Amino acid sequence: MNCKExxxxxxxxxxxxxxxxxxxxxxxxxxICVGCRxxxxxxxxxxxxxxxxxxxxxxxxxxxxx
Amino acid sequence: MIxxxxxxxxxxxxxxxxxxxxxxxxxxxxxxxxxxxxEMLRFAILQLRDQASAEDAVQEAMLAAxxxxxxxxxxxxxxxxxxxxxxxxxxDIIRRRVREPSYQDPExxxxxxxxxPLFSANGHWQxxxxxxxxxxxxxxxxxxxxxxxxxxxxxxxPAATARVFMMREMLGLETDEICEELSMSSNHCWVVLHRARxxxxxxLDQKWFMAxxxxxxxxx
Numbered sequence: 001m002n003c004k005e006x007x008x009x010x011x012x013x014x015x016x017x018x019x020x021x022x023x024x025x026x027x028x029x030x031x032i033c034v035g036c037r038x039x040x041x042x043x044x045x046x047x048x049x050x051x052x053x054x055x056x057x058x059x060x061x062x063x064x065x066x
Numbered sequence: 067m068i069x070x071x072x073x074x075x076x077x078x079x080x081x082x083x084x085x086x087x088x089x090x091x092x093x094x095x096x097x098x099x100x101x102x103x104x105e106m107l108r109f110a111i112l113q114l115r116d117q118a119s120a121e122d123a124v125q126e127a128m129l130a131a132x133x134x135x136x137x138x139x140x141x142x143x144x145x146x147x148x149x150x151x152x153x154x155x156x157x158d159i160i161r162r163r164v165r166e167p168s169y170q171d172p173e174x175x176x177x178x179x180x181x182x183p184l185f186s187a188n189g190h191w192q193x194x195x196x197x198x199x200x201x202x203x204x205x206x207x208x209x210x211x212x213x214x215x216x217x218x219x220x221x222x223x224p225a226a227t228a229r230v231f232m233m234r235e236m237l238g239l240e241t242d243e244i245c246e247e248l249s250m251s252s253n254h255c256w257v258v259l260h261r262a263r264x265x266x267x268x269x270l271d272q273k274w275f276m277a278x279x280x281x282x283x284x285x286x
Contacts, residue, residue: 002189011260015234015241016252035196042267045203049216050235052207053109054149 001029006036010043095135099128102145106152112220113156113232123159127152157237160229164247175226176261184268197267200275212274219269223262230255231262 001009006029009022018026030037099106103124110120131148184195191197206212220228230248233239239247245255 002185003191004185004189007264008260011263012256014263015256015259033191035191038197038199039267042197042200042203042271043263045200046263046266046270047235048204049207050232053112054153054236054238 001025003029003033003036006030006033007039010036010040014043014047092132092135095132096128098144099131099148102148103128106149108217109149109236110152110156112217113236114159115221115225115228119159123152123155127155130155153237157233157239160233160237161247175224175258176265178257178261181261181264181268197271198276200271203275206274215270215274219266219273222269223265227258227262227265230258231266234259 006026009018009026012018013023013026017023030040106124106127107120110123111117114120114123127148130151134151184192186192220232223231230244230250233244233247234241241252241255241259244250245252248255250258
């Protein structure tokens with residue numbers, strides 16, 4: 001598995017369960033690839049950022065001036 | 067937080083006629099919502115990319131919240147609740163749009179080849195394109211400038227790509243629902259989501275994390 005395939009699977013994993021073989025190969029790839037480990041963290045961060053938009057609470061800063 | 071009813075409320079948060087008929091409790095709720103109306107509008111504009119539909123969605127959500135307010139007593143989560151109503155209104159508007167006979171799919175999507183320069187011929191990251199450690203990125207949530215960059219990056223995504231991404235990540239639809247609404251195959255949906263995420267992370271990387279997030283002069 002190369003990085004290009006790995007990040008495609010990482011994205012898919014956020015939307016549906018991967019087949020066992022893919023899941024395993026992806027885990028293995030992330031063990032050896034720091035770039036893809038960072039990518040994975042960044043994907044989680046993107047999701048978190050989007051969640052902040054949907055369920056803002058009073059701690060959310062006001063939006064930037066339009 | 068109860069917004070103060072003084073002069074800092076946005077102009078005409080609700081139609082005047084509506085406001086006159088409301089009992090005092092509703093007045094308080096209306097004032098509270100007026101305090102975050104602009105945030106609602108920003109969210110709706112991001113999703114709908116159209117000021118007029120966004121105004122409609124916000125207006126409808128505020129009216130629905132007023133009508134249902136007696137069922138709501140946990141003040142602390144009031145804003146979250148109003149946003150969940152707004153979310154539903156936005157989903158309704160997207161559904162209506164897609165079903166209109168005159169509707170045409172936006173065709174602009176990110177092209178996979180746009181990302182080719184990031185990879186070497188064998189599909190591994192180019193050295194200077196390898197994703198870096200963003201450190202403790204959640205800290206950026208407290209920074210208003212981050213959200214301005216975030217909006218810029220979302221708005222840079224092509225319309226078709228952005229719509230699928232936001233239906234998934236902000237409106238919280240499952241990919242099956244998105245595919246059905248937009249008549250796409252699951253596979254196409256996943257590909258579009260993947261490209262949206264790639265585009266967004268690259269934009270945030272360039273415009274925020276690697277642009278010196280701490281630097282207050284970070285460029286738009």
